[in-house]
Amino acid sequence: MLDGSGTISFDVLSWLTEQGVDLIRVDWRGEVVCVASRSGYSANLHRVQWQRETRADEIKRVEFSLQNIAKKIENSILTLEKSVRRNDAWDKAMETAYTSLTKLHEGKIDSIIALMALEANAAAAYFRAWKGIQLDWRGLNRRPIPDHWHEIGQRTSSYPFARNHNASHPVNATLNYAYAVLQSQLQIEVIAEGYDPTIGIMHEGRNGSSAFIFDLMEPYRPLVDRKVLEFVKEHTFKPADFVIRSDGVCRLNPEMARTAAGLVSV
DSSP states (O other): OOOOOOOOOHHHHHHHHHHHOOEEEEEESSSSSEEEEETOOOOOHHHHHHHHHHHOOOHHHHHHHHHHHHHHHHHHHHHHHSSSSSHHHHHHHHHHHHHHHHHHHHTTOOOOHHHHHHHHHHHHHHHHHTTTTOEEOOOOTTTTGGGGGGGGSSSOSSSSOOOTTTOOSSSHHHHHHHHHHHHHHHHHHHHHOOOTTTSSSSSOOTTTTTTHHHHHHGGGGHHHHHHHHHHEEEEEOGGGEEOOOOOOOEEEHHHHHHHTTTTTTO
């Protein structure tokens, strides 16, 4: 269920369960609001205990997280090779990615803080390589768009305090929706297998957030990126695909949101 408002009855929830249908609600920011899984939730004590013990043991915590980030960087390299044009930023991103992998494989990263710093540096170089990819538009004579929408820009929002979740660019807004679908798919699997989605290994769990899901999402993010990039390069957008709020935040219209959601499968 993408954005929207209204109510849903217990009878509908029961029917969805009988039909084997999972219900996921994603708001206009591309954030998962709730997940109702047909499998229900019954924690597996052994798996939850493993989460707690791994989280509490710094060596085990780093080992688990290192494997996830190494796979993420490997997938980022594949996305750069397959979907991003070669230029100076691309060369720098590849150099950073391979240097980061070398540090991981040689055991030079021994703390979560160091690992997160390495991942952030690799991700920054990776997204800088996207800048300048052109977007095709039609219908601009009737409805103009901001100048920075003609090509992919920075991953972070252009507006103060907006953060990545409140995107100011169509590509970032599309990524947010796609990531939300990835999150919901993994959350259904994790709950079905008896893990506690709030007990993260690398990520901190605050206010009931799905920290463990964010851990598991890391290797898949570049795969989602590749789907979004290929869609962006092949699609001709129109201004009505997006809405700009008064604070400059960009949101997808319902049809474009459904398209973004359909790009993801794990």
